[in-house]
Amino acid sequence: MELKDLIAKRRSVMPDQYNSKPISKAVIDQLLEAANWAPTHKRTEPWRFKVLQGDSQEALGVFLSEKFKSTTDKFSEFKFNKLRENPKKAGAIIAICMARDPEASIPEWEEIAATAMAVQNMWLMATDLQLGSYWSSPGLIDYMDEFFSLAPNERCLGFFYLGYYDTPSPERIPKPLSDKVEWL
Incomplete structure (x- = not known):
């Protein structure tokens, strides 16, 4: 598949769609190898990943749902169950983490952007492999240091859910590029 077609075909495929x-x-x-080739300013390579499969996925679901229950003012049984069950529906989950350059030699947003580019590389590779994927950044992400062992300069930015699927997501048609570009 040509790169431009691969980019256009990339979709968010949600855990409910996984087989x-x-x-x-x-x-x-x-x-992960595709992620490792992402561009990075000053070669800090800030991306860090934690792969969850099997029991660790179930443990993540329990942690997220219980943390939601203990920290929310607006409890929802639906959200509680979704947080508990979605991790078990995935074939794997890759926690997306970023380790900030200890010297803070570049702005933090550049480290986050480099990590996002690493995720985009994974997403494109997953699309090429006909593997569904979805980046989730739940509001509970700030508590992940209670679940994972994170380095002092590391933080979790979200979860990359993965799963094979039978029915693809609908085609995405972006808004016109002319609405987003100004030629000077």
Whole structure:
């Protein structure tokens, strides 16, 4: 598939759409290798990943749902159940983390942008492998240091859900580029 077609085909495929086909370590390694080629200012390579499969996914769901229950003013049984069940629906979850350059030699937003580019590389590779994926950044992300062992300069930015699927997401048609570009 040509790169421009791959970019246009990339979609968010949600956990409810995943089937039960397992994802091999070799496939996850391909995604992580693609991520590792992302551009990065001053070669800080701030992306860090934590791969969850099996019992660790279920543990994540329990943690997220219980943390939601203990911290919200507006409890919703629906949201509680979704937080608990979605991790189990995925073939794997990759926690997206960023380790800030200890010297703070570049602005933090550049470290976040580099990590996002690493995720985009994974997303494009997943699309090429016909693997569904979705970046979730729940409001509970600020509590992930209670679930993961994070370095002092590291923080979790979200979860990259992965799963094989039977029915693709609908085609996305972006708004016209002319609405977003000004030629000077």
